[in-house]
Amino acid sequence: MNFNELFGRLIGLERAQRIEGVEVTWAAPWAQGGAAWLFFGCLALAALAAVFYVRWQGARSSAARGVLAVIRAGVLCVLLLFLAEPVLKIDAATLTRPALWLLFDGSESMSIADELPEAEREKIAKAVGLAEPSPGALPLSRMDYIKALLLKDDGAFVRRLAEDFRLRVFIFDQADGVRALDLTEGADGRIDVARLSEQLNAQGRVTAIGSALADLGRRHATAHLAGLVVFSDFDNNYGPSPLAAAKELGAPVFAVGVGAATAVDAAVTVQAPPHIKKDERGNVAVTVRQQGLEGQSITVSLSAQRLGGDDSRGEEPVPIDSKPVELVGPSQTVEFAFTPDRAGRYVLIAEVDAVPGEIVKENNRAQREITVLDDFLRLMFVEYEPTWEWRFIKEVFHRDKLVGVQGFRTFLRSSDPRVRQSNEMFLPTMSLRREDFFANDVIFLGDMPSSALSPRFCQMVDEFVRNFGGGLVVISGPRFGPGQLAETPLANLLPVKLDPSARINDRQPFRLVLSPRAEQYGFMQIAGAGLQENQKAWDNMGLLPWFQPVERLHPMGVALAEHPTAKCADGRTPQPLIAIRRAGRGEVVFLAMNETWRLRRLHGELYYRAFWGQLIHRLGLSHELGSQKRFVVHTDRRRYQPEEDVLVTVEAYNAQFEPLSEKDLPEQRLKAELILPDRAAGGQVQPLSLTQVREGEFESRFPVFSPGEHRVRVFDPVAEKWVETAFPVAQLSVERLSAVRNVDLQR
Template sequence: MDWLRTLFYPGSTSSSGSTSLTFEGLDPGWALIGWIVFALVLWWLHARLISNTPRVKRGVIVGLRLLFAAALLFAATRPVLITTLVEKVRQKLIVMVDASASMDLADLRTSPEDRARALIASGKLSPDGGLSQTVPSDAARPTRRDVVKSIASNGKLNLWSQLNDRAELVFYTFGHDATETPPPASGTDGVAAAKAFFDALPANDQTTALGESLRQILDRHRGEPLAGVFVMTDGANNRGLAPSEAAVSARADGIPLFLYGVGVTEPKDVALTSADAPRIAFLKERVNIRVRLTANGFEGQPVVVSLRDPAVPNSALLAESTVTLAARGTVDTELSFIPEKAGEIALEVASKPLDGEASADNNVTTVRIRVIDNRVRVFMIDQEPRWDWRYLLDFLQDDRRLTLKCVLLDGDPSLLKLPNTPFIAELPNDRAALYDSDIILLGDVDPARLGRERMQLIREWVDQAGGGLVFLAGPNHNPRSYLGTPLEALLPVVPLSGPVDQLIARHPEPVQLALTSSGARSPLLRLAERESDNTAAWRQFAGVRWTAKVARARPGAEVLLVDPSPSRATPNGPGPVLARQRFGRGEVMYFGFNETYRWRSSLGGKYYSKIWSQIFQALSLERLSGASKQVQLRVDRPEYQLGERVVISGRLYQPDFKPLIADVVPARASFTTANSPDPIQQEVMLRPVPEEAGGYRAEFTPAVPGRYKFYTMLDPTALVELDVVEPRLEQSDAAMNLALLDATATASGGRLLREENLFELPKLLEDKSGSVTSLKRLELAYSPVLMALILLFACAEWLVRRLNRLK
C-alpha cells in the first residue's frame, strides 16, 4: 500500500511496518454501485439530449464528469491508510547493589576457583576464560565490596559500557530497604553514572532485606518497560519477605532477575552463635553459661573462649575454656563463674580470632544476668515426717539461698520451740501470707486438712502470681486424693482412682528410673555437660521401691523421668514419675516417688543438691524476674534489636495482694544512649488484659539503641530493665547463600551469575530487548492531491463545455 501513500502524499517517507487500507465513511461497494448507475444514466442522458454533439466531445465531457463523481465518492468513503509500526525502545535496567555490612567481609579464597573469580573481577584474568585459567596461590583478600567496585573499572569485561548501550541504567542500594541513587546530571552517560555510584558505595547496613527490597522496586517501576533487575549481593536475607515470593511476582510481570553472587560459599570462619545464661543468678553462687561455636575450615584447631566483665577496666578473666573445632559444624563448651556483686551485669563472651577467619565481628556476644541477693522463700507443707521429708528439710535449711517456713500438720509440737526453727504452728489463712512465698512444696497431705478455700488460694497464687508448686507424692493422699479438688488441674499427671492397696503397692525389687529424651536435654536434670555423661550419671543412682500409679501425663506436660516397670505403665507408655507443666504464669512440678534421698546414696550430696538447686531456681524464676512482689512485670528477654516491639506484661497487686483493678496504669520508660548519658523519659501506659485479673500489658517501639528502664508510678523502685541494640544479623553467617540466589533467579525466569559468566549478561539483555507497537493513520480523503484532482476534473469539464458552447 505504499503506492497509495506516495500517490496521495508525495514526499512522505515509506514505513517498514505493515500497511492496510480501511474505509470509515460510505461503504465502498455502495459507492461503486452508485457510480456505475450514475455512469449509465449520464451516458443515456447525453445520448438523448446532446445527440448532435460529436461523439468524441460527448465522450470527453462524460468521462470528466465520471472522474469527478468517482473522486467525490472516493472521498465520501473516507479511506484511511493504517500503518502498524514496531519499534525497539530503550528499556530500563534496575541495578541493585547490596550495601549491608557483610559486603565488607574479606573472604579468604582458599580454592583455585574462588581465587580465579576475584582475578576475573579485577581484570587480571580474561572474563570469558573460565575458572581453569592459571592463578597464583597467594591471591589477595579483597572485600566483597572491593570485588564489586573492581568490576566497574574492569576494561576487559567492559560490563557497564555494554549494559549502558542496551538499557537505561537505574541504580539502587539496599539493606533494610531499597534506596535509589539520585539521577546523574544532564548529559552524563550510564558508564560515568556507574563509576560514580560504585565509588560511593557504602557497606554499613546491619540487615539485608533482599526480598522486601525487590518487592519495593517492582512496585515503584510497575508498568514501566524493564529489561530486568540486576542484583549484586552475597545472598543474605535476614529480614522481611522471602526473595522467592518477590521472584514469583517478577515473573508474573515478565521481569527477569539476574543475580550476581559475590563471596565464597564456604568461608573459613568461626562464629559464636549463642551464649545461654540464666536470667537470674544468686550472689556468690556458681553460674554456668553454655556457649556454642559454629566453625568451618579449622578442623582440629583449638580456640580459646573467654568471659569478661567489660564494665570493669582491665578486668581479669572470669572464665576461660579451650575447645577443639570440628571440620564443619557446631561445638559446645561451658564457662562458669561466681558473681561477687548483686545487680544487672552484662558479660562479654568472646572466642579468640584465628588466622584466616572471614570475620572477627561474629566472635563476640553479650549476656545479661540479674544477680540477686534476696533469698527464695520456700513454704513446705507435709502431714507427717517421712524419710524423704527429713533429707529435703536438711537441704533447705543448709542452703543460704533459701528461706524456709514449714508446717508439719501431725508433727511434734516441740518442733516449734527449737532455736531458729523454720516450723510454724498452722497453715496461713490470708492471701498476703501465702503470696509471700516463691515456692510451695506440697507433700503427702490430706486435701481435707488444707481446705477448699486454701487450695483455691494456692491455685490463684500459681496462676496469677507466678508461684512455683511442687507435688511430692506419697502412698496416703498425693496425688490420688486431689481428684475433684481445685488443685487437680495443676497436677501434670492425671491421678487414678481405685483400690488403695493396688495404688500403694511397692515394687518387689528396686526399679531404676529412666530419663526421657526431654529429661536428658532438660537443664533441671543436667549433671554433666555432655549428654552421654549426664545419662551415665543418672544410671548410677539406686533404684526406688515405690512410685505412684497414675492414669497418664496431662496433655502439654513435659515428662522428665519415668518408671519403666510394666506395673506402672500407662496407655501412652511408661509411668511418669517426674513431670512439669506451666499453669497460668506459674509452673508446677510433680514428683511421683518419695525417695529422692536415694540420689545421695553412694554419691554423697553432690548430685542431690545440684538437682534440687536447679529445680528451685527454675520454679522461682517467674517470681524473681518480676520487678517486685507487688509489681510482677517483665519482658520476654533482656535484649531487643532496634525496631523490634517491646512488650512488657505481668500482674499488678494491691498491698494485700489482691489484683489491682484500673482502666490504665501510668508508667515511664527511661533510657540513656551513648550520645546522651542523661536519662530521657518516655510515657507509656499499662492497660488491663481482658479476662486476666490484675493482668496488664504495654507495648512500645524504641526509637534509639540504649539502656531502658521501665517502672510504674505504683512503685518507681521496681524496675524492669532491658537493652536495645543495633541488629548484628550480618555477622552471624559469613557464607554466600548461593542456593538462595539460584532459586530466586530461576523462579523469576532469570539467571544466576558468577564472575566466570558475568560477561554473558549484555547478551542476555539483548535477547530481552523490548519494542513498542504504534499505529499511524493517514486519511486520504483530506489529501491535497485528491482535492486537486476533484478541482481539476470540475474545471476541465466546465472548460470543455464552454468551448463547445454547451450548457
C-alpha cells in the same frame, strides 16, 4: 512452525504437538436433547426470513431480496446457536515446560566482601564476566558476584533458562518466608535481567533458609517443578531445619555456594549461670573459636556492665580479667571467676582483639546477661509427717546458696503444735496470710489427706502457680496417695490425670526409666549430657519398691521418667513416674513416689543435689523472688534494635496480692517514665502512661531509636516507690558472626 503449533497458539496452548479430536456440544438445557432441534430451528428461521422478503418486500428486486433473506436467515441462525450455548472441546497433546525456581539469599551476610587469594579472585571474576581486578582494588561483596553472573553476556544465563523452563524468581530477606521478584519483559519482548538485578539486596537480618523453603512449598506449589536453584552462603541461623524443608518440597534442590570456604577468623562465646548470688564466686566460661590462626596468641578479656538501678546511671563496663591464650585446635575454653558486689542485672562482655586479615570483626565480642541476687528462694514444704524425702530435701536446701536456713519453711500436720510455735522453721498453718503465702517461690506438697486441704489453701496454690508463676512439686506418698487430690482444684494443675480409686502398686520392684524427653530438661540430667549416662546415674536408686499409679498423662504434661512395664488406663502409655507441665505462668512437677532420696545410696548428695537443686532453680527463678512478685515491670524482650517497638508490661497487685485495677488508681492508669541514653546531656526523660489491659496487668508500647541503655521506671502506688527495668538498644546482627560459607549445609 507446523499447523498443530500454529493452531495451538491461536487457542492459547503452548507447544501443541497434535490435535487428537474436536467436539461441539451445547450447554443450554433445551438444546441438550439433540442437534435435530437446532437443525429444524434454523430451517424455520430461514423460512421465516424468506417469507418476510417475498411477501413484504416486493418493491426490491428479486436478487436484492434473495441476498437480504440469506443474510437475515444467517443472523437468526447464529443468534439461535448462541442461545444454545455452544461448547467447543478440543483434545490436544502439548509439551508443557517444567517450572524452575531461582531463590536468592538477601540476608546481610551476602554483603560481606571476602578476602580471597588473588588467583581465586581472578578465577571467580572470569566466571561471572567481570574484568580482572586491579591490584589493591577493594574486594566485591557476595551479592556483587551474584549480580555480575546474572548480567553476564546481557543476561544470557537467565534467558537460556527461560527458554526451557517456566522461570520464577524469589528472594529471602525476612524471617518468615520469601518475596517474589519481578521478571518483567522489556520492550523487545525479552526478560529484563537488569531489572531483576536491581531488586536483589542484602538487608535481611537473619538467614532463614528453612522458612524460605517451607514458604515455597506452602504458597507456591506446582505440579511441574523441575527444581529449585538456591544462591546463598548457607549460613542458616534462624527458623526450622533447611534439610527437612527441602525434603518436604519434593523437588531437586541445586545449591550454588557464594562466599569463602575458609577465612582468618577469631570468635568468642560466653557461658555463665543465669543467676549468681551477691558476694559469692561465679564461674564464667569463654569459648574461643578460630580459623587460620593456629599457633598464634591472642588476649581474651572479660568485663561486666551493670544495667539499670538508681546508682548506675552512665555506668561503664568494669574489667574482670584478661588472659593470654595460645590457639591450638578449632576451639578452646577459658575460665574466669566473677564475684559481684552488687545485686542487679549485668551484661558479661567477652572480647578478643581483631587479628590481621579478619573480614568479620563483629564476632570478636560476645555478651551474656545474668542476674545477681541479694535475696533468697523461699520454699514451703507441706507434709503430713516426716519422711526420708522431707528430711534430705531440708538438708540439701539448708546448705544451698540460694535458699539457706532462712529460705526453707515447712508445715507438718503431725507435728506438735508447740514445736510449730517455737521453731521458726515450722509454719503454724498451711493457710497463711495472702501476703505471706504468695511471697513463697516454690511449694512442695507431700502425702496429705484431702481433709487437710482446705478450699482456701487449694485456691491460693492455684493463684500462686497460674497468676504469679510459682513452682509446685507434688510428691506422692504411700499412706494417702495423690488420689486425695482428685476432687480438689489442685487436680487441674497436675501433669497427670488422677484416678481417685487407684491404690499403691507395690507388687514388684522396678527400675525407673528415663523418657526421651528427659534430655530437654536440665534437672533430669544429673550426670551431665547424654541419655545413657543419665540413665546410669538414675539407676543408682536401685530397685524401687512401689509407685502411685495414675489414670493417664495430661495432654499438656510431659513424662520425664516412666515405669518399665506398668501402663496407664489405655493399656499403651507407660505409667509416668516424673512428669511436668506448664499451668498458666508457672510449672508443676509430679512425682509418683517419694523415693528419690535413694539417689544418695552410692554417691552421697552428688546426684540428689543435682536433681533437686536444678529443679528448684528452674521453678523458683523463673519469676521475681519473694514479695517482689506483687509489682513486676518487664519488657517483651531483653534487647532491641533501633526503630523496633518495646512493649512494657506491669503486673500489679495490692498488699494482699489481689489484682490492682484502674479504679484503684488516682488517674485510672499507672505513672511511668522512659529514661533515654545520655540523660545528663539533654534531660532525655519521656513520660509514659500504662493503661489496663486486664485486672492486675497494665501495658504501654513505644518505639526506640537511639543506641544505648534505656530505663523504664513505674511508680508503685502501694509501696509508694519507683520500680525500674532496663534494656539495651544496639544495632546487632547475627549475620556477621560467621565469616565463611556453610559448606556442610550446602552439600
